[in-house]
Amino acid sequence: ARRTGAEAMSERGSSVTPTKPELASELARMREHYEASGGHEGSTANPGPKISREQMRDGKVPLGFRDNCAHLLIPLNECRYETSFLPWRCNDLRHAYEACQHHEYERRVAVHREKK
Numbered sequence: 001a002r003r004t005g006a007e008a009m010s011e012r013g014s015s016v017t018p019t020k021p022e023l024a025s026e027l028a029r030m031r032e033h034y035e036a037s038g039g040h041e042g043s044t045a046n047p048g049p050k051i052s053r054e055q056m057r058d059g060k061v062p063l064g065f066r067d068n069c070a071h072l073l074i075p076l077n078e079c080r081y082e083t084s085f086l087p088w089r090c091n092d093l094r095h096a097y098e099a100c101q102h103h104e105y106e107r108r109v110a111v112h113r114e115k116k
Contacts, residue, residue, distance in 0.1 A: 023075060023079070023092070023093060024092070026075070027092055027093075027096060030096060044107055044110045044111045044114060046068070046107070046111075047068060048068065049066070049067065049068055049070055049071070050068070050070075050071040051070060051071045051074075053066070055074075056070050056074075059073075059074035059077070060077070061073055061074060061077075067104065068100070068104050069097055069100035069101050069104060072093065072096050072097040072100050073097055075093055076090060076093040076094060076096075076097050079093050
């Protein structure tokens with residue numbers, strides 16, 4: 001039996017467009033890791049990119065976007081391409097990428113404040 005979008009959303013506790021099962025499992029893993037680490041509080045050390053330069057190259061990540069969040073940009077861009085860049089699709093992936101960018105910004109600000 002196929003689940004409706006509303007059923008899938010209620011199972012995950014999400015109010016946005018449901019994602020593909022393989023993407024949903026990766027997002028769940030990332031959420032667990034985020035919660036287990038207590039968020040991004042405290043540490044200002046640069047963790048470095050989670051994927052290699054070769055993976056970024058193979059994922060066609062533009063040079064300006066090859067940062068600590070590139071591991072989220074690759075599946076986001078694939079989703080965007082597959083859905084013809086419809087703005088209401090890929091919301092979970094877009095939110096995860098934008099949250100990563102924001103946390104990276106906060107980390108850089110904290111490093112700058114420590115240097116003062």
